[in-house]
Amino acid sequence: MSFLENPEKQGISGARAAARLSVAPMMDWTDANCRYLHRLMSARTLLYTEMVTAPALVRGGARHLLAFNPEEHPVAVQLGGSDPAELAEATKMCCEEGYDEVNLNVGCPSDRVQSGTFGAVLMKSPDLVADCVAAMSAAASVEVTVKCRIGVDDQDPAQVLPDFLERVSAAGITRFTIHARKAWLQGLSPKENRDIPPLDYDLVHAMKRDFPHLHISINGGIASLEKAQQHLSRGLDGVMIGRAAYHTPSDILLGADAAIFGQEGGKTAEQVVAEMRPYIARHLAQGGRLAQVTRHMLGLFAGRPGARGWRRTLSEGAHRDGAGLEVLDAALACVTGGG
Known part of the structure; x- marks a missing residue:
C-alpha cells in the first residue's frame, strides 16, 4: 500500500x-x-x-x-x-x-x-x-x-x-x-x-x-x-x-x-541572530561550546559589507575557552557597523 x-x-x-x-x-x-x-x-x-x-x-x-x-x-x-x-x-x-x-x-x-x-x-x-x-x-x-x-x-x-x-x-x-x-x-x-x-x-x-x-x-x-x-x-x-x-x-x-511557498513576511539576518541568542545561551548553560553553534552561522551575512569581519570574529573567538555571547555581539558589530 x-x-x-x-x-x-x-x-x-x-x-x-x-x-x-x-x-x-x-x-x-x-x-x-x-x-x-x-x-x-x-x-x-x-x-x-x-x-x-x-x-x-x-x-x-x-x-x-x-x-x-x-x-x-x-x-x-x-x-x-x-x-x-x-x-x-x-x-x-x-x-x-x-x-x-x-x-x-x-x-x-x-x-x-x-x-x-x-x-x-x-x-x-x-x-x-x-x-x-x-x-x-x-x-x-x-x-x-x-x-x-x-x-x-x-x-x-x-x-x-x-x-x-x-x-x-x-x-x-x-x-x-x-x-x-x-x-x-x-x-x-x-x-x-x-x-x-x-x-x-x-x-x-x-x-x-x-x-x-x-x-x-x-x-x-x-x-x-x-x-x-x-x-x-x-x-x-x-x-x-x-x-x-x-x-x-x-x-x-x-x-x-x-x-517558494507564497507566504508573506520574512526576517532579516540581524533578526535571526537576535533569535539565536536564547538558543545559544541554553547551549552554553548545558556545557556546550559557542563554536558548535556559530560555525553554522558564518555565511549568514555573505555578500554584505562587514561579512569578512563577522566570519573572522566568530572563527577566531568562538573556539576560545569560555567564549560566550559577547563574541557574537562583537561579530555582529562588524556587520551593523559596516566594518
Missing part, C-alpha cells in the same frame, strides 16, 4: 508539502544546531538530518544521534543501511522520536558507506532497495522516501534510473529526491562526486513525465531560489538545495517562504 493510500502516514507537520523546497542532508553540517538556525530562517522548508546509519542505532545503541529540537518540524531523518530488518527497526526508532519522514540514502558515494554496502552502491541493487523500503514502510508511521543518484560508474542513467524508480516505487514508495549526477564509486572522492560528474537535469525532468504519479524532487548544483523556481515551473514537485543553503543561507532561506 502506498503512502497516498495511507493518509495517516503524513507526518505531524506535512513533510510532503514542505518538500517543495528542502535542505539536503549533509554530513558534519546539518546537525541539530544547524537545523535550528535554518528553521528560524524559513518556517516552511523541509530540513534533513545528517545521515544516521541503521547499524549505529540498532547494534550500536546510538539513539542519541536522533535527538532534535521540537522547533525543527517539519524535519526528516536520513538513514543509511542495506539490511531490511535492521532498517525497519531503525525506522521504528525514528518514528518514535517524532520525525516527519524517514529517508533512505541511495546516493552517498563515500568509501565508508560503500564498505557498509549502502549509499550510492545500492543503485546497482534496486531489488534490495525495494526490499529495504518495503520493510521500512511496514514499520513506519510516517512517509518513507528515497534519495538516489541517476546512476553509478559505467551505468547508463537513461536505462538505469527509470528501472530503479519502477522497481522501488512498486514497493510502495512514491517520493524520490534525485541527485542529477552519477556517482563514481572508484576514482573520485565524495567532494569530487559533488562537482565533477556532469549534471543531467533533463533526465530528472523526463522521469517526472514518465512517472507522473511520483513526487520527484531534484538535487545537485542548484544555488539560488531563481533556479529552484525554474525547476518547479517545469513540473517537478520539489527542489533540494545543499551547499548553497549552508554557505549562503540568507540568500536561500530568508526568501524561501515567500518565493
Whole structure:
C-alpha cells in the first residue's frame, strides 16, 4: 500500500508539502544546531538530518544521534543501511522520536558507506532497495522516501534510473529526491562526486513525465531560489538545495517562504541572530561550546559589507575557552557597523 493510500502516514507537520523546497542532508553540517538556525530562517522548508546509519542505532545503541529540537518540524531523518530488518527497526526508532519522514540514502558515494554496502552502491541493487523500503514502510508511521543518484560508474542513467524508480516505487514508495549526477564509486572522492560528474537535469525532468504519479524532487548544483523556481515551473514537485543553503543561507532561506511557498513576511539576518541568542545561551548553560553553534552561522551575512569581519570574529573567538555571547555581539558589530 502506498503512502497516498495511507493518509495517516503524513507526518505531524506535512513533510510532503514542505518538500517543495528542502535542505539536503549533509554530513558534519546539518546537525541539530544547524537545523535550528535554518528553521528560524524559513518556517516552511523541509530540513534533513545528517545521515544516521541503521547499524549505529540498532547494534550500536546510538539513539542519541536522533535527538532534535521540537522547533525543527517539519524535519526528516536520513538513514543509511542495506539490511531490511535492521532498517525497519531503525525506522521504528525514528518514528518514535517524532520525525516527519524517514529517508533512505541511495546516493552517498563515500568509501565508508560503500564498505557498509549502502549509499550510492545500492543503485546497482534496486531489488534490495525495494526490499529495504518495503520493510521500512511496514514499520513506519510516517512517509518513507528515497534519495538516489541517476546512476553509478559505467551505468547508463537513461536505462538505469527509470528501472530503479519502477522497481522501488512498486514497493510502495512514491517520493524520490534525485541527485542529477552519477556517482563514481572508484576514482573520485565524495567532494569530487559533488562537482565533477556532469549534471543531467533533463533526465530528472523526463522521469517526472514518465512517472507522473511520483513526487520527484531534484538535487545537485542548484544555488539560488531563481533556479529552484525554474525547476518547479517545469513540473517537478520539489527542489533540494545543499551547499548553497549552508554557505549562503540568507540568500536561500530568508526568501524561501515567500518565493517558494507564497507566504508573506520574512526576517532579516540581524533578526535571526537576535533569535539565536536564547538558543545559544541554553547551549552554553548545558556545557556546550559557542563554536558548535556559530560555525553554522558564518555565511549568514555573505555578500554584505562587514561579512569578512563577522566570519573572522566568530572563527577566531568562538573556539576560545569560555567564549560566550559577547563574541557574537562583537561579530555582529562588524556587520551593523559596516566594518
